[in-house]
Amino acid sequence: MHPLSARIHDRFERHGVDLWAAREPGASEASQLHCELTSESYERIFRELARLGGRSGLTDLGAGCGLAVALAVGGRTFRRSFGVEVVAARVAAANEALRSLGLRKRAVVALGSFHDEGFAIETPCALSVDVAFARPELEALARALEASPACRAFVSFRAPRRWAAAGLRSYEPASSARAATSGGERFTYTVYVRV
Numbered sequence: 001m002h003p004l005s006a007r008i009h010d011r012f013e014r015h016g017v018d019l020w021a022a023r024e025p026g027a028s029e030a031s032q033l034h035c036e037l038t039s040e041s042y043e044r045i046f047r048e049l050a051r052l053g054g055r056s057g058l059t060d061l062g063a064g065c066g067l068a069v070a071l072a073v074g075g076r077t078f079r080r081s082f083g084v085e086v087v088a089a090r091v092a093a094a095n096e097a098l099r100s101l102g103l104r105k106r107a108v109v110a111l112g113s114f115h116d117e118g119f120a121i122e123t124p125c126a127l128s129v130d131v132a133f134a135r136p137e138l139e140a141l142a143r144a145l146e147a148s149p150a151c152r153a154f155v156s157f158r159a160p161r162r163w164a165a166a167g168l169r170s171y172e173p174a175s176s177a178r179a180a181t182s183g184g185e186r187f188t189y190t191v192y193v194r195v
């Protein structure tokens, strides 16, 4: 485990509550399930995104407890990282962990939903660990991506036909590979680029 991952998980354990059990009404139940990648998988994905979109910034769409947001700047691939997350307890834990790790000036997680009016992505790179996202989340994200010319490359675990069905038009698949979750599962992700 990456030393930063270990420190972040250590911080979360101190909360004494299961942050992954929390649910909010602003998103589908299935979309709020736990899934984090291994540090090695995040790092490989970040390198591919940075090659296509540059190193200035990454947005994590559904930031969970902030692991990807922290690793994006802690591993020095990106200068800034942002996360949007609908579960308030996870947002608070993520920002507390970022602060304690000295990363808070370069990384932040905001409370919000893809369904929020006017939600858009302002960084050139984005990540969506959307293995369990339900159709309403994909449709809301497709609308946000269409309205986000700043986002040049994003990684998703959903196949091109799913995104097409959700209404995505301005991105096309560039490559795909496998990534491992911290729970030992393996999923295929696709890198999409704006056309």
Ligand SMILES: C[S@@+](CC[C@H](N)C(=O)[O-])C[C@H]1O[C@@H](n2cnc3c(N)ncnc32)[C@H](O)[C@@H]1O
Pocket (backbone or CB within 6 Å): 026, 027, 028, 031, 032, 033, 034, 035, 036, 037, 060, 061, 062, 063, 064, 065, 066, 067, 068, 069, 084, 085, 086, 087, 090, 112, 113, 114, 115, 128, 129, 130, 131, 137
């Ligand atoms: C699989 S977790 C992602 C973990 C995180 N990306 C990481 O890699 O560490 C997916 C997250 O997306 C959040 N989510 C689901 N629907 C959302 C929505 N409509 N708006 C914002 N966040 C959402 C869930 O609450 C959950 O924490």
